[in-house]
Amino acid sequence: MKVSELITTLELEVLVPTADLNVDVFGGYASDLLSNxxxxxxxKMVWITMQGHQNIVAIASLIGLxxxxxxxxxxVEADTLAKAxxxxxxxxxxxxxxxxxxGKLYELGIxxx
Amino acid sequence: MSEDKSVxxxxxxxxxDFDRAGEASAxxxxxxxxxxxxxxxxxxxxxxxxxxxxxxxxxxxxxxxEAEIFPEYTKxxxxxxxxxxxxxxxxxxxxxxxxxxxxxxxGFGAGMGLPNMVNCSxxxxxxxxxxxxxxxxxxxxxxx
Numbered sequence: 001m002k003v004s005e006l007i008t009t010l011e012l013e014v015l016v017p018t019a020d021l022n023v024d025v026f027g028g029y030a031s032d033l034l035s036n037x038x039x040x041x042x043x044k045m046v047w048i049t050m051q052g053h054q055n056i057v058a059i060a061s062l063i064g065l066x067x068x069x070x071x072x073x074x075x076v077e078a079d080t081l082a083k084a085x086x087x088x089x090x091x092x093x094x095x096x097x098x099x100x101x102x103g104k105l106y107e108l109g110i111x112x113x
Numbered sequence: 114m115s116e117d118k119s120v121x122x123x124x125x126x127x128x129x130d131f132d133r134a135g136e137a138s139a140x141x142x143x144x145x146x147x148x149x150x151x152x153x154x155x156x157x158x159x160x161x162x163x164x165x166x167x168x169x170x171x172x173x174x175x176x177x178x179e180a181e182i183f184p185e186y187t188k189x190x191x192x193x194x195x196x197x198x199x200x201x202x203x204x205x206x207x208x209x210x211x212x213x214x215x216x217x218x219x220g221f222g223a224g225m226g227l228p229n230m231v232n233c234s235x236x237x238x239x240x241x242x243x244x245x246x247x248x249x250x251x252x253x254x255x256x257x
Contacts, residue, residue, distance in 0.1 A: 032220050033220050033223040033225065034167075034219070034220040034221055034223075035164060035167075035221065035223055035225035035226050035229055036223060036225055038160050038163065038164060038225075038229055039160070039225055039228070039229040039232065039233075043152070043156065049220075051219065051220045053131070053219055054131075054132060055131060055134055055135070055219065055220075055221075058134060058135030058138070058139065058163065059135075059163075061135075061139065062135060062138055062139065062142060062156075062159040062160065062163055063156060063159070063160070064152070064156065079132065087139075
């Protein structure tokens with residue numbers, strides 16, 4: 001499944017219009033502890049978090065994640081979006097909780113190997 | 114690259130500057146991609162270097178990152194003149210952290226940084242003297 005399909009299905013808001021959304025998603029990871037994500041998430045995963053500061057971009061970019069979904073109506077800082085734009089990192093937003101988003105992703109078959 | 118040649122890169126890390134955290138790691142990653150190192154190896158180098166950068170930013174008031182890319186492996190040395198680590202074995206335990214609250218609120222300081230560095234590198238060394246600083250050396254084989 002592609003990031004663009006997740007956006008439609010989960011009704012996500014696209015916060016970085018310039019980022020490539022035509023990329024495949026393989027699995028997901030949910031955590032707000034950045035080192036935990038660094039150690040456990042794998043390339044092409046979608047990352048579900050409530051962190052909105054600009055370090056999430058460095059993490060996504062260094063690991064090579066497919067996209068970040070920021071949940072629970074968390075404010076994503078302007079600096080974060082500027083950095084994401086520069087580094088081609090897709091950031092998507094939802095008012096739904098991390099739990100709900102993970103549940104829906106799982107229903108879609110993401111995370112099941 | 115011939116056998117006796119290496120590419121050397123140096124970066125300054127500024128203490129408490131979370132906005133620029135990861136810049137050294139990103140530049141090293143780009144160079145490794147340019148050279149043609151396998152993506153999985155690059156990811157491990159990026160993780161280890163990023164964690165070390167973050168530690169310097171949180172704890173040491175700044176420091177330096179030096180990366181040397183050899184044909185067979187990459188060596189990353191992160192050094193600072195911060196407060197040093199009184200008990201290295203304790204610091205290496207997963208979950209142990211002395212990070213202040215504002216750092217934890219950002220999702221750092223969970224006591225996973227050093228364990229991540231150990232796990233993603235092929236060789237890991239830490240030298241620390243209280244009052245003088247800390248130096249971490251990591252090596253990553255290109256064919257592992």
